[in-house]
Amino acid sequence: MSAIETTYREALRQALIDAMNEDPDIVVLGEEVGLYGGAYGVTKGLIDQFGPERILDTPISEAAIVGAAVGAAMSGLRPVAELMYVDFVGIVMDQLANQAAKIRYMFGGQIGVPMVLRSQGGTGRSAAAQHSQSLEAWMAHVPGLRLAMPATVNDAYHLLRHALTLPDPVVFLEHKGLYVQKGTLDTAQPDAPWGKAVVRRAGHDLTIVTYSKMLLESLAAAEQLAAQGVSAEVIDLRTLNPLDEETVANSVRRTHRAMVVTEAHLTGGFSAELSARIHESCFDHLEEPVARVAGEDIPIPVSPPLERNAVPNAQLITETGLWLVQRKAPAWAL
């Protein structure tokens, strides 16, 4: 099939359709995934195509939704459980961290949990403190879970397709601000193999490492930096587990400067992990300590102007880049 222009939401939907057509063991379960078509429309129409036996509307019982998905996966089915907001992972953390993630190891490798937990997070819609978080660090901290965070239309499709072939549990985190994002989908051509980061923009002065929606802000910043004579390379990690350290290290060894950008809070966030690893692998090559640009260490406020300031944007990334490369401080810092 040739490439088509579509949205992130449609690409996810198409991935589910194509995977379900190929694999009769795939079932989708979650709140409002059937008749309603999904809170963000990703599963729209799937119930008409696959029937209520494979597209299951559930009660509001997240612990049981995810736990039942784990159990079904243990017996060889391939459930896709949808958690409407990643913030609700608090309710399912036991099933995810103590069951799904432990079963293969704890039982000596005899059995796996081939399931996908789809959810979405992030700010931008005035959804307030309990519906706007970026909680990937909670999942990344648990060995035994795969973790994908697509930023592009093509990745939305291909990473989900690949996740639906893996032998182990995959947490698949979408961003509520990306569903309407347009882009090119080529169902025959992934941007890179699963687990490989992609250099979305080449550059030689600075490496920006990011994922999910912050890729868009980072690319916009790279454009602004270019106008000021700074050539930034932008790396999209795509998956946090597996983590492609090699692509990152190869870049940083060339550019000698690195910045990590996440929407998630700074403290204890995945940005800390990335920064530590870059320091460990590239210490002798670094001109400057790795800079971290991350969400404020605060719950997400509802007020739009406050909410915008709670997470990084292109301007902050640009200012940080200018400081790293040219020692130019932004006006507000003088």
Place this chain on the structure above:
Amino acid sequence: MAKSAQSRAAKSGGDSTPEEILTYYRDMLLIRRFEEKAGQLYGMGLIGGFCHLYIGQEAVVVGMQAAAEQGDTVITSYRDHGHMLACGMDAKGVMAELTGRRGGYSKGKGGSMHMFSREKGFYGGHGIVGSQVPLGTGLGFAHSYREDGKVTMCYLGDGAINQGQVYESFNMAALWKLPVVYVIENNKYAMGTSVQRSSAGTELYKRGVAYGIPGERVDGMDVMSVRKTGAAALAHAREGKGPFILEMMTYRYRGHSMSDPAKYRSKEEVAKMRQEHDPIDRLREYILSNKVADEAKLKDIDREIKDIVSAATEFAQQSPEPDPSELWTDVLLEA
């Protein structure tokens, strides 16, 4: 209004004074008009994010508050505007929180789903479905520990009833005989999922049977029935007999939130509820036919409500955006 509804209302209205009945009318109308205005402001882009309107369900919270005592506490989910107004919170502060402004109850940090007033005994405004139920149980525990004779009204939806933590709470509340009335607002849908499609066993008032918690189903579209049954349930809890479950049969006229296509129910179904069961129309008919007050008096109330809602709207638009420095306040106090 249908004859039978009239006589039903008449039967249960017996022990409310005319003044009280007019207060119920006023409070329900305030919620209705406030919510209609909130819907408009949302359409104009002045309110963003989530906004779950209470239109249709007014009799539930107004009837319960009519039965409550000063000092009783209330906690609910994100569909909370009606509860706040019924608890006596200021319409201005609620509306300004909806617009995310400095003058809002949460200073523009919480929004539609997250407001609070200790003074009015309102403990929020919670967005994680079902999570207010353990919290309400804890509020009840505090009443019991302090032996203050007060009761917690813990509201939850027909969708929330299927969360596991609800049953952990029921068990503890029954075990410790906590003064909590769990008020299930059965508006027949959780987002797009009807009770029939989500609940094995749709008599939700029986969900406490295994724990020995008495339950009763109430016509939640009739403020008099709510007040009467609510009073009995509150008395039960207040006397130290433990929790009580009320299942309020009600209906939301609007979508789940503002972005709900509402394809899961027919227009006829909604129209039928509005025409035949509207709690405000019903009380209005009762007031007029029983000569509790005349048209002129009700017009005065209409006008009073209109003024309150206009003033709230004005305030919510004029109140400034939060100061940027507020971003970092209220996370933790100095240690």
